[in-house]
Each structure stands twice: as C-alpha cells, then as structure tokens.
Amino acid sequence: MAQRKIRNSSSVGTTTSRVTLNPKVARRSFLKLSAATAALTTAAMTTRMTAKAASPAAVKKAYPDSKMVRSVCTHCAVGCGINAEVQNGVWVRQEVAQDHPVSRGGYCCKGASAIDMVTSEKRLKHPMKRVNGKWQKLSWDTAMDEIAAKMTAIRDNDGPDALHLNGSAKVSTEMAYLQRKFAAFWGSNNVDHQARI
C-alpha cells in the first residue's frame, strides 16, 4: 500500500516538468510525497522512488541557463546531498542527489523541503529592536552601532564575563570557529552551544 502510494506520488513530481513554477502543484505533490514517506515510518525515500524523481527525462528539462549547485542539507547530521538548480540567482528547483555516497538520493520530509528555508515568508527581513515593547525596524548600521556600543559599555562597567555567547551547531565549521575565537578575543570563556545539551 505504502509502496504504491509512493510510486504514484513520485510520478506526480516527474510528470510536472517544472514543479516550482506552479506553487500549488509543487505543494500538492510535495505533500503527497512526504505524507507517504512519513507513513513509511523510516521516512527515507526508497531508491526506486528517487530514481524516478531524478530520471534523465526530468533532469533534461532544466530551466534555461540554470546551473546546478551541490550543497548539504542543514537539518540533521546525516549530511544528505542537495542539488540546487539556480537560475538568475534564484533557487528554482531542488533535486535529489542520487549519486551522493551517504544519502544516495534519500531525503526525509525536512530535507525534501529544504528550499523553503530560502523561500519561506517567515524569514526576517530587517534588523529590529523593541521600543516600548513594540518591534521597530532599523538599519544594519544603526543596529550594529547600538549593539557594539552597549556591549562596550557593559564590558567597561562589569567586565567581559558579563556577556554570554550562545553559539551554534547550525552554522558552518568556519563560523563556529569564529564564534569561539570571538569569545577569546572578547576576553571570556562564557561561550557554549547546543552540543552541551
């Protein structure tokens, strides 16, 4: 039953040549796909399914002048490959990475919806601060000036250990390194991240 569901739903994805052009279709096919996947409990797509999704026919119909960028899913530590199709600086379609040695075209529903990390309407657009309890927009320069001035004042009055930096396991290794290096140059060991918990 679940197998059939998956075969049917994956064919929706492949017969629609440019799934993201029509958000309604893209969304529907995605949801079918992931609902069936979730029902499978392992949530990993089967090779058969991904083979269909990334069939040569589908890949051939690339967006004009688009390029394919290889990247890595940002959710869990499995490190699944992502093939991102980019046209004119816009991420137009996400392809499975069938030849990735670890994920082999597999995605869970989070990986399959990775593109929404960039397209979500919920993404913040401006620096903001609360003024009298209400959010107020401000420019990057103003925000950074204010933050740096306040940090400096706190450091001068209370010492560097009055700051705590919660860094991240969601940034690149290079950025994580800078976070730790920042704490060292700031003058405190009050720095930590999610791996602690």
Added chain:
Amino acid sequence: MAGVANTWGYGAMTNSLNDMRHAQAMIFIGSNAAEAHPVSMQHILHAKEVNNAPIIVVDPRFTKLAAKADEFVRIRPGTDCIFIMGLVNEIIQKGWEDKEFIRTRVAGFPEMAASCSQYSPEEVENVTGIPAAQTRKVAKILATNRPASLTWCMGGTQHHIGSSITRAFCILQLVLGNMGKSGGGTNIFRGHDNVQGATDMCVLSHTLPGYYGLKDGSWKHWCRVWDVEYDYIVSRFKEKKWMNAKGFTLARWYEGVLGEEKIEQYTPIKAMIQWGCGSNSNSQYDRVVRAYNKLDLFVIIDPFPTMAAATCTSDNVYLLPCSSQYETSGSVTSTSRQIQWRHKIVEPINGCRDDYSIMEELVKRLGFADKFYKNIKEVPEDITREINRGTLTIGYNGQTPERIKKHMENWHTFDIETLQAKGGPCDGDYFGMPWPCWTEEHPGTPILYDVSKPVAEGGLPFRNRFGMEHTYEMSGRTENQLAAEGVYNPGSEVKGGYPEFKDVVPGTNWKTDLSQKTLKEAVRRGMAPFGNARARCVVWTFPDQIPIHREPLHSPRPDLITRYPTYEDKPNHFRVFTRYKSEQSPDLAGKFPFVLTTGRMVEHMGGGAETRSNKYLSELQPEMYAEVNPRTGHNLGLRDGEMIWIESPEGGKVKVKAFFTERVDEHTIFMPYHFGGVLMGESLAGNYPAGHAPYVSGEPANVCTNYGYDIVTQIQATKDGLCKISRA
C-alpha cells in the same frame, strides 16, 4: 562526549553511517534514528536485510525505530547504565568477552568486571523493569553476532549520570571486541547538521578549538596560530585566572542572570548573544524566559525569530536577520566525521546578511578586527586554512578547502560500502576525509582505532592520552596503559604500544608543532602521532571511576534511592552551584507520579524555529501533544484528545493535547520538544514581529523538563524527570 573521549581518546562517532551496512547486529539505546536521522535508515536496514543482522532497540517508548526492531527492550528512563553494565556482567559471567582484545588493548578490565558483578540480570530487572530473561537474551544476541554496532543519542546522554552512561556503552563494545572494526563501533548519531564541526571547533565554555583545553599552553598554542601576542589575549580578560576557568554553559547560563543560585563569577551576566540557537531547547524554560527579560542587552541572530524573540518583551532585545546556510558557504562535518563543503546556492535574500559579515561588522566596531582577521582575507577559505593550521589534535589539518571542494565535485566517485573513491581525482580518499586526516596526502580515517590498516591509509590505534601507567585505587594494581606487544598498525616501526610523539621539533609535541613535521614523521614511520595505548574501563578523574547506576535525581522509585543515591552537591560546576544530594528526595514521586521524557519527530528540528516556519512541514505536523498510555488516561478519567496540564516539580507547566497511545507505558509521559510560541497556556503569537510568527505554535516541552545536570559535562537531564498531569 566527555565519557567517550576519556575512554579511548576522541569523543566522536567511531565508524560511519555507511559502515553500518557491515554490522552483524545493531543495538540502539536512546536513539530514534527512524525519526531523528531518517536517511541513515537505508544503511541500517541494508544490514538488517542483507546480513540478517538483528536490530535491538532499547527505549522507554515503542518508537518508529522500535517498529523495525527484532528485539524491543522497554527500559525505565535513566537506568541505561545498569542495563548496559548488567549486559557486560552477563557477557563476562558466560565467558563471551573478547579475551584477546581485552588482554592487548583494554585497561582496567578486572576492576570493571568486579564492579559490574553486582548487576545480575535480576537486579537489572528490579531497577530497569527489563525482564532478566531479556537481558540474558540480548547478551547472547550480541555475543553471537559480531561485530555489533552500538548507537546512542540524547536519550543516552541527557541524564545526571550521562557521562557514566556513555562510558558504559564504550565498555560494552570493548568487552565484545567490537572497536576498530568495520561493522562495529560506537556510532553516536549527532543531532544538528554541524554538531560535530561546532564541537570540534569547541564553541564550548571549557576548551579552545580542537579540544586543547584552557591551560596556559593551550592559549599559547592558539595565540601562535592566530599570530597575536599571548599577553594581548591575557589583557582582554578581567584577570588571568578567568582564562583558565570554565565558563557558564548553555544549560545554565541563565543562573548567571537570575541571581537565584550561588554563582562563582565577579559579575552577573548582563548581555546575551544567541547566534543560531533555538532557546526553547533549554530545560526549565520558564526560568530562561525570566532571565531574558532581566538582561541589559539581548541580541538574537537567526534567519527566523526564535521563541526567545516572543518571550523577551523588554526593550533590551535586538533581532538580526542572518541568512540561512544555503546563502553562504563553508564546511560542515557530518556525524560520520566527514567534512563537506556547503556551496552558496543563492545570495542572502531580503535584507539578510551572512554570519561572516555580521561577525566582521561586530568585531570592527569592537576594535580588534586587525588582530582577529590577521590571517583571514578570503572568507571562508582562509578560516578553513587557519583551522587546518591549528587543529592538530584531531587531525583537521589535511582537509584543505581545495580538497573538500574536490570531494564535493566528485561525490559520485565514492564507493557506498567503503566510502573510498574508486579512481577519479579523489582516488583512494575516504569521502569527506573523516578526521584525523594527518597530512594533505592522507585519505582520512574512516574507522577510528582500526589497527588493520596502515596509519597512512586511515588506520589508528587507541590514543595515549592518560599517561604511561596507573595504579588503581580500588585494587592497588598497577597497569601499563600502553597497548600490548603485537598490537600495531601494518608498517609501524614499533610492534606494540608506544607513547605520543614529542620533541621531533624540540620543545613541541604532535599537537603543538605548527610546522606539522611531527605528524609527518609519525605517519612516515607508520605510527600514530598520538601513540598506541589501551582504552580505559576506569577513568580516575571522574567521580565514578567505573560506571555505576545512580537513581535519576527525581526518581520515581523512592525505594531505590538509598541503594543508588546521587552525588554530593557540587558548589562550582561551570560557575554555578549545582544540587545533587540536596535535590534528590524520596517524597517527590508521591506528588509527581509520572516520568517525563522528551524526543524528536521527523517533521521538526531542534526548537523548531525553522521547521515550524516551513509551510510544508507545518502542515505535516501541526500540533503539540503528549503521549499518554490509555490505561493511565482512563484511570485519571481523561479522554483521548482532551487538553491536559502537565506540571513539573519546579512549577513549569504546559497545556497540551493528550494523545493516548501504547508507545509509552503506564508510568511515562512523552512530549516532542520542537514546539514553541505558547507559554504556560498563553499564546505569544502577538509578540513576534508582525507576519513572522511561525505557522505552527505549541507549548515547549522544556517548560516541564526538570532540574538536573550531568556531574561532568552539565548536560541537562531532560529524559528522566517527573511530572503530574490533570485535565485542563
């Protein structure tokens, strides 16, 4: 990871996800890979189907992974240590231990065997609820199907004895002789995508990058790498002694703000920067919220407003929109220690900026940009190069940006079974050059502590990290800590144990020789730079030198507290007083009769700020709930689907929908911890910037997770607290 690192040298997954295809058996404890690491399942199920490898799942819940198990072992939360040590005891009693492996590569075995002999299968049953016959059966499965892979996640670590539990896991694998072998290993699945990378870079309050620690020598090493005067860094601290003192952790930083516990620091914490950190993964979250509102300055840097933005209503808070990782580039280290390059897909959208630019803007304004960026011109590649130069301890030096990118371009050339490239530009390399990767020619180390391969081809012995010999307190026996004669990697000049390399360049060792001559010299001689030692069953620097059971801080079994008490209170635990003995009370279980445990679901991630703002995932999993056994529910007069209050001993409470299911037993309540946007029954939707509240909101489970922290690492004990429930 402290428990693991203190056993054999490094705290990381020893094998790889692909290598699990070679397992002859697999045991998962405190891991729900089917939901938390779904794509790993293809390798796991391959071993199950092709090798006929039995899957054993030990969990308080019948999880989606348990649905794939040959043997499901339901365990009472927080009793992992006694179960595992009970297995070890059963294996030894039956004579199934790998005697040759233990004789040549393990230290402290007799002492450990004497200690775990107290844990008979019957005593294990009394404490864990696992039938004695099942413990015996699992021991037999593991003994007759070698090598077995052992996997754990937060279910194994988030306990006040987490650092003992992780060592028990390691000991089990040592006793079975499953270490350093394809198909075996301790395969600790990391959570977030870059937990391994960020941990290696030590965004941690007790060590500098590469696990160098906080000693003077550690600081001097990194000052050489950064090319700054050591005295300059000293001058940045309040006093030199604070350089060597572990800082507040993510688990308890807020105690530095609230002033309700005794802290060991000259000032309270007044400013907080949360950079890519979903705050609602903190236990006692309602107290965290109070701390937010007491700060003088609170800066949140994230692509989405985290729940912190909604709970902090004071005028102290700034929100900086950073780009997602798809809008920047850099490396990321998977749970298998593979380093991949995440190429930038698009430029930062809207008005966002990438992490590197935000850091640069901040550092410039704080006035130390010239020193901070001395070696860094090209971002992020020059940062990778600086990491390569300094992080010698874990062999992060051979993975240059050029090599990492080459692996990405040629990922299709790597073999699925071995992860080694067959031909092509990366011929012979292992995918992602899993660390240690000692030189720019080294292929990476696919399996840690594997003595069957030459060091130059990815082999390694156990690390010599804990001295040459030790006299055990409990037995008076003195033991050489180096490996026995005959244990060595092919081609090694020394045919047995040897200490770590030093003075190849006078005055330096393999970790501090920035010329890297020492590393090259060791590899040339077929030897591991870090020596060839034994893995330890006894960690003499830990409060429990050999893992023993201690009842959860908030135990549902008052009758066991006397026999298995917690630790003495610890006055300065990462700068804050931490209660153990004074917190454990036999009276608590009467008032809070259910065990509360938490976990993941496949549709969401971490605190959920990203996934609950994703329209697809939100539609798939739109509602917070608590799993309640139908029998429990009916006895309390509740109905399936009804709203209930769950309340912790600390007074945190959440209003959630009861989901009747036999996934949990009658004594246990389970909640997923990804939800946010509601606090103690009140919606905070109006507190987000207009239009930016996530699609899905719900009570954060961590409002109810209890007080309790690991004695070594201070990881929070979210898996074995107590609670009570009532109709809302």
